[in-house]
Amino acid sequence: MKFLVCISKAPDTTSKIEFTDGDTKFNEAGVQYIVNPYDEWYALVRALELKESLGGSVTTITVGEVGDESIIRKALAIGADNAVRVNAEANDAYFTAFQIAEYAKANGFDIVFTGKETINYNGSQVGGMVAEMLNQPFVSLASKLELNGGAATINREMTGGVEVVEVNTPFVVSSAKGMAEQRIPNMRGIMAARTKPLEVIEPAACEDLTSFATYSLPEAKSACKYVEADNIAELVNLLHTEAKVI
């Protein structure tokens, strides 16, 4: 079985979020990047588990510039066999999906894994687009995936329950919590990652369909106001006049 895992970077959760260029660009200065947790903990690890039990190979693909190679090496250290980097800034979801789909078409994979979303942009779009471009089924928000020959049984988390889907390979799946457990790379894996192939390919021609107008930060949390427990009138007044929720 051949598995392709889409790996993208995300700022470490302790990073300071700032914008430049008139609030149209995220300021990357001083930001530490990590592997997007949904890609690393769930998509990659489940692909590795399947490879370990069924044989085959796990390839990772990242649309990004040379600075992304540190997160790619981490994916290799965790256990992927080889990696591909499409040498371009990942401008928008369509561009990213297009590059991944081009590579997947040319190389043929049984399952393409993505994370359910990136923790910075939360777009959840790439997986669905890749599936469409490959003309394959797409299963989103998978929390469990079992494979029996070419038939997969996948659990999808829904509000208040679980949906169980059956689908045949090849397909695209986006991975959510529950798919697998985070793996900490070990020192041998880190050393092995040094010599694993990381192929850099140039992007296929593709127009950007979207551009970012502006970014803004959520309003800072205001300080907590305490109201005496027996002063209901004051509470109602504040909720009405200040919070404007009643």
Place this chain on the structure above:
Amino acid sequence: MATDQYTHPDYYNMDDLLSEEHKLVRDAARAWVKENVSPIIEDYYERADFPVHLVKGLGEIGALGPYIPAEYGGPGLDQISYGLIMQELERCDSGLRSTSSVQSSLVMYPIWKYGNEEQKKKWLPKLASGEFLGCFGLTEPDHGSNPGGMITNFKDKGDHYLLNGAKMWISNAPLADVAVVWAKDESGRIHGLVVEKGMEGFSAPEMHGKHSLRASITGELIFVDVKVPKENLLPNKSGLGAPLGCLDSARFGIAWGALGAAMDCYDQALRYSKERTQFDVPIGAFQLTQKKLAEMITEITKAQLLTFRLGQLRNEGKATSAQISMAKRNNVEIALNIAREARQILGAMGITNEFSVMRHMANLESVVTYEGTHDIHLLITGMDVTGIPAFKRDIPQ
């Protein structure tokens, strides 16, 4: 203990000097520690119990003999990576780091450097995976700072050696599968012998009552006419320089490790100083608290620079024993001072097991003594700069 929120301070952007691989190594060690050790360490420490199940885990992540080449089961990392792993382990507990540095630098290192091919093939892979636990017997009841005076000895009996004597204060000893034991031959020259668990006449009783390194197991090694096969003698180096070579490697790891303990104390004290209010303000607003914190981060930053440079020298094979002594001595001393200051910032909470500060402080009392005491390292620096050894003296009659 509360959730482990540790992040390392990096006032001089030292991380820019590390490679991506170094950072991966450090992150992996930190993640493993936070998941597997932080939640249980206080409990083991309090009960003075050795978390033996962690040995396999240390092997799995590659923290046993990090610089041992892949052909012998190690990950083959560089010296800075070794230092970073020791730092992450000791950041959590000096006992955990002791287990790992004894196995790495005092057991695997001599087998790797002084052993023959058969010995390396026989023991290194099992020690690297954590299947085997090892210990290092140099100190004797009457010979601590002066190991050259040891009385443990062996005699050549034709087809085997006959080993007699006793070692004391030996980390990992009671549970060890193999012991690298330093003993004198009939001419008085020191050699390393690998003594295996179960050899007749060999016992390793546990030593109790430690107020320090309580989550590390310590014991004696007793040899009564132990027949050691000749193939267990490490052939490629002898003399006091052989065990001292191992100590160089271990002390290098301790320099990094003790700094880890210091950074953990600082990290907790800094966080606490922003959260704890007295007289209506965070205690971090008081100049006296700021003085403590500012001095701590200054000492940590100086030690980081010292340690990193030592790592580069060690990678190039150029670090001298005296340079390693300086770093071990300095870093343990600043760690002890920082632990004490941090404990004050934490007030009464600082003496509880809600925080690791008091445990670090007690642990560091062993670290300042073992692998060469604080004063012995001072004499090493003194000898290095003056050229005059001041270890021995005659008492005037």
